[in-house]
Amino acid sequence: xxxxxxxxxxxxxxxxxxxxxxxxxxxxxxxxxxxxxxxxxxxxxxxxxxxxxxxxxxxxxxxxxxxxxxxxxxxxxxxxxxxxxxxxxxxxxxxxxxxxxxxxxxxxxxxxxxxxxxxxxxxxxxxxxxxxxxxxxxxxxxxxxxxxxxxxxxxxxxxxxxxxxxxxxxxxxxxxxxxxxxxxxxxxxxxxxxxxxxxxxxxxxxxxxxxxxxxxxxxxxxxxxxxxxxxxxxxxxxxxxxxxxxxxxxxxxxxxxxxxxxxxxxxxxxxxxxxxxxxxxxxxxxxxxxxxxxxxxxxxxxxxxxxxxxxxxxxxxxxxxxxxxxxxxxxxxxxxxxxxxxxxxxxxxxxxxxxxxxxxxxxxxxxxxxxxxxxxxxxxxxxxxxxxxxxxxxxxxxxxxxxxxxxxxxxxxxxxxxxxxxxxxxxxxxxx
Numbered sequence: 001x002x003x004x005x006x007x008x009x010x011x012x013x014x015x016x017x018x019x020x021x022x023x024x025x026x027x028x029x030x031x032x033x034x035x036x037x038x039x040x041x042x043x044x045x046x047x048x049x050x051x052x053x054x055x056x057x058x059x060x061x062x063x064x065x066x067x068x069x070x071x072x073x074x075x076x077x078x079x080x081x082x083x084x085x086x087x088x089x090x091x092x093x094x095x096x097x098x099x100x101x102x103x104x105x106x107x108x109x110x111x112x113x114x115x116x117x118x119x120x121x122x123x124x125x126x127x128x129x130x131x132x133x134x135x136x137x138x139x140x141x142x143x144x145x146x147x148x149x150x151x152x153x154x155x156x157x158x159x160x161x162x163x164x165x166x167x168x169x170x171x172x173x174x175x176x177x178x179x180x181x182x183x184x185x186x187x188x189x190x191x192x193x194x195x196x197x198x199x200x201x202x203x204x205x206x207x208x209x210x211x212x213x214x215x216x217x218x219x220x221x222x223x224x225x226x227x228x229x230x231x232x233x234x235x236x237x238x239x240x241x242x243x244x245x246x247x248x249x250x251x252x253x254x255x256x257x258x259x260x261x262x263x264x265x266x267x268x269x270x271x272x273x274x275x276x277x278x279x280x281x282x283x284x285x286x287x288x289x290x291x292x293x294x295x296x297x298x299x300x301x302x303x304x305x306x307x308x309x310x311x312x313x314x315x316x317x318x319x320x321x322x323x324x325x326x327x328x329x330x331x332x333x334x335x336x337x338x339x340x341x342x343x344x345x346x347x348x349x350x351x352x353x354x355x356x357x358x359x360x361x362x363x364x365x366x367x368x369x370x371x372x373x374x375x376x377x378x379x380x381x382x383x384x385x386x387x388x389x390x391x392x393x394x395x396x397x398x399x400x401x402x403x404x405x406x407x408x409x410x411x412x413x414x415x416x417x418x419x420x421x422x423x424x425x426x427x428x429x430x431x432x
Contacts, residue, residue, distance in 0.1 A: 011198045012132040016144045018190035019125055022083075024147025025182040026121050027337070029175055030094060032152030032276060033159045035252045036269060039259070040168045047103050049256070050376035055106035056252075060369030062114030064362035070118040071224075071358015079124040079193055086119025087183045094176035098169045120183070122361055123354050126341040130353060131194045135204025138298075138342055142287025145337045149279025149330070156276060160269040221349020224356050226417045231409045232347055237363040239402035240340060243306065244367030246392040246399065247336040249375040250310055250329070256376075257313065257385040258322070267319070271326045278330025286334045287342070295346050299339075299403050305332035307396035310389035340364055343403075347410045 034056070042052040074082075093113035100106050125144070133140045155178070163171045195202050227233040254275070258268035290298040309329040316325045340361060348356045375388045418424040 010203060011192065011200060012140070012195065012203050014190055015128065015132055015192055016140050018186045019128065019144035020147035020150075021186040021190075022120065022147070022183050023125065023145055023337075024151035025179045025186075026090070026117070027148035028151025028153075028276070029155050029179050029182070030090070032148060032251075033155050033175065035255050035272070036156060036160045036163060037168050037171065038252070038256060040163055041106075044168065045103050048376075048380060050373050050380055052103055052106070053252070053373045053376055055103070055110040057369040057373050058107045059110030059114035059117075060365045062111045063117055064365035064369065066115050066118050067122065067361040067365060068355075068358040070123050071355045071361075074123050074127070074354050079128065080187055080191060082119045083124055083187050083191075084184065086116050087180060087187065089113075089116040090120065091176050091180045094172055094179065098172035098176070118361075123357055126344065126357055127354055128191070128193055129341060130345055130350070131202065133203045136291060137345075138287035138290035139284065140203075140287070141342050142283040142285070142290075142334070142338065145334075145341075146280040146283040148337060149276045149283065149333075152276035153273045153280070156273045157266075157269050160266065164265075219349065219351045220418050220423055221351035221353075221414055222347075222356065222417050223352045224359055226413075226420075227348060227356055227359065230413045230417075232406050232413050233360075235402045235406035235409065236343070236347055237360060239399045239406060240360060240364040241367040242395045242399035242402065243303070243335050243339060244364045245371035246310070246367075246395040247306060247333055248368045249371035249388065250313070250392055251333060251336070252372045253375055253379070253385055253388070254313065254329075256379075258316070260385070261317070263322070267322075271322045274323065274326040275330040275333065278327050279333050282331040282334040283338055285331065286338050290338075290342055295343065296404070296407055299343075299407070300400065302332065302335045302338070303396055303400040303403065306335050307393050307400070308332070310392040310396075314386055314389050339403075347406055349414055 038049055038053065042049050045052065090113055093109050093116075096109040096112075097106060100109065129137065129141055129144060155175075159171050159174065162174055192198055222230055222232065254272050255265070255268040258271065259265050263271075286298060286302055289301055305328065309325070309332045312321070312325045312328055316322050340357070344357050344360055345353060375385070375392075378388050378391070379385050415424065
């Protein structure tokens with residue numbers, strides 16, 4: 001087999017491009033544009049914003065229930081056939097939103113969408129990146145995930161204009177078509193699951209063969225069963241919940257808050273679009289920081305940026321501050337998608353990667369599921385998002401504490417479980 005980095009362009013970077021397109025369509029087009037629908041749809045259906053946004057909660061809950069099952073399901077299966085099926089189902093669900101006449105229709109469709117979303121993103125994305133890259137995994141992850149910001153930047157003002165001119169039903173139809181046109185060709189023609197399919201080794205694997213890293217015998221790490229007995233898992237799971245709650249609650253309420261305090265809807269949408277544009281670079285920058293400075297420094301950097309973001313939005317009362325917020329949060333928002341695929345393998349190893357990933361993902365999904373509606377119910381109670389934003393800053397600080405605790409316990413627990421599994425020799429008792 002050929003090594004990864006000599007000669008022509010390494011095909012792993014084409015795989016990264018495919019994942020960028022898939023992530024851009026699934027998150028940038030379908031998820032990052034949904035905040036533009038909140039006001040028009042809730043007003044059309046005659047419900048409060050929080051009540052309408054429960055559809056997002058139901059979708060997230062169905063997704064988090066399925067996440068461990070997808071981790072198990074994909075343990076010994078190929079991804080591409082099921083990714084294509086997931087594309088078709090998710091696309092039909094978006095069309096289903098366009099014909100909804102009741103908030104309960106949104107709830108039902110969101111549950112179905114949440115079930116099948118895991119066929120397309122999550123485990124397949126993280127495992128394919130892991131298959132292709134030993135070195136520069138953070139950079140590859142950041143570039144692939146940057147699609148969500150790039151596509152969100154483009155689509156938010158487009159969808160806002162479509163909703164204003166043609167209505168929210170047409171908006172959902174446009175999203176569905178754009179999603180399918182991008183994802184299906186990317187999966188069929190660009191995506192390859194492993195480097196072996198192309199006669200290649202993973203990027204950086206030649207250094208493994210030269211002895212920089214030895215990977216013989218059973219895989220080191222923490223299995224899914226062992227994870228539930230580890231402090232690392234529970235610290236990490238709590239951190240994922242807090243980071244996703246804070247980042248997604250802020251993300252979904254930027255346009256709502258800015259229009260509530262007097263900014264024009266078009267300007268608020270342009271700020272959101274600018275934030276998405278900066279997010280493209282934020283994910284790449286965070287990936288590079290992870291690769292260069294390590295997991296601890298990268299986590300401290302991105303979590304502190306997230307903690308400051310809601311405070312900046314509180315003081316955004318004029319256009320210059322709005323631009324500053326968009327730039328800052330565009331970098332910080334990388335936390336919402338970078339932590340899970342990058343940190344899981346670093347904290348738990350490769351022993352049962354897809355299975356461990358599958359039981360970590362629900363905590364991130366739960367943060368999203370609860371963060372969006374709870375933040376809007378709090379807003380309805382206080383008639384302001386200001387208390388919400390202070391709470392999100394506090395959650396980001398808690399996230400940092402939990403993630404640092406997970407990093408501290410991980411090496412000791414990997415060693416402990418490796419000894420249990422016979423990968424490392426058992427510690428001999430000291431003679432008394």
